[in-house]
Amino acid sequence: MGYSSDNSRTIVLCGILLALTTSLIAVIIGSVSLAKSSHSIAQINALTEPWYRANQEKVWTIAIGDFGVNLEYLDEVSYQIKGYNVDVVEAVCKLANKTCVLMRDVNQRCWDSEPGQQARGGEGLMSGWYDACTGWVKTYPRSLTFDFTRAFVKRKDVAIYALNTSTVDYRDLTGLNVGFIDGWASDEHCLARYVSNGITGASLPSDRIHHLSSGMELIQALRSGQIDVAFAIKLPQLEAGFRRLTPTDFANNCYLDGAGMMTRKENTQFVTWWNDAFGRLVGTPTYDDICTRLKTVHGHKPGSGAKDVCIGY
Structure with a gap:
């Protein structure tokens, strides 16, 4: 009889523990499920979707x-x-x-x-x-x-500029120091194409090539005598303050199109x-x-x- 009573208690205790364990697991699963459900709703909710897309x-x-x-x-x-x-x-x-x-x-x-x-x-x-x-x-x-x-900007013309007092003939650049704006299409490689247009000395030796970092530096180099002529697009500052040596119909051998956005x-x-x-x-x-x-x-x-x-x- 005593054995039978202990066995009954054991069964009851096991039942209680099993019930508690089952309840705890149910709570955990419910919490996880709620968390997951809440996250899914945040992604597709009509109120939060615009914010999500914006971010x-x-x-x-x-x-x-x-x-x-x-x-x-x-x-x-x-x-x-x-x-x-x-x-x-x-x-x-x-x-x-x-x-x-x-x-x-x-x-x-x-x-x-x-x-x-x-x-x-x-x-x-x-x-x-x-x-x-x-x-x-x-x-x-x-x-x-x-x-x-x-x-979105029309194609510009290019020209060769010098000081207003200069007597340089643009058709012969032999021995002259020529200035360019660094990175611009009107560079020494483009100038070299004008050999076929009859400009002597357009293909420059390296010691006659001077790159300046901006239009203002190019202007300063002209004024200081660091360079004899400048080859560039028709910048307003160059047109206003210097002598354009090339004619109005001077060919543009540098540009395929005007200015736009450049990307990879x-x-x-x-x-x-x-x-x-x-x-x-x-x-x-x-x-x-x-x-x-x-x-x-x-x-x-x-x-x-x-x-x-x-x-x-």
Whole structure:
């Protein structure tokens, strides 16, 4: 009888322990299930989906320089880059419903060229520091390395400049020190193509090639006598302050197209949405306002007007 009673107690205790264990497991499973269910709802809930998508949206990073003209310049008051190019980027990104961020950087990180060497892609764009570089002209060498969007600035002419007192004949550059803006398409390799146009000495020896980091440095080099002539696009500062040696109809052997966005060749998604949005922007009142701002807002800086810059004008 005593054995039978102990056995009954054991059975009862085991039953109680089993019930408690089962309840605890049920609570744990229920908690985990609730947590998982709650997480799933957070991903697909109608109220949280817009937030989730917004936080998953890619931020497109775009490099921009500072040329000191109405296309791109550093505003000393706000310390922001402003100009036509900035206005275009903002309008295109808004129209495409994309989040874009402008990053100021030096030209050489988009496209790099060293005196006497073949130009090459800059480490910033090549390494993916940003998705694109703003306002770069499509050229023969660049098109082998990078892809380009539609141009949003008309193709510029190139010219050879000297001091107003200079007696240099552009058809003979033999022995002259020639200046170029580093990274620009109007470089010594482009100048060498003018041998076929009858310019003697256009293919320069390395000791006559001088690369300057900006348009302002090129101007200073001309004024100081560091260089005899400058080969560049028709910058307003050069047109206003120096003698253009080449004729008005001087051939452009440097550019395939005007200035657009330059990006890596695999970045086809960027080119697609940019071209679509820019195509829809041109011809609208918004684009007309951007072109008007070249003079009304950015006119305190040197530069061309809408007729020479804007597409469709």
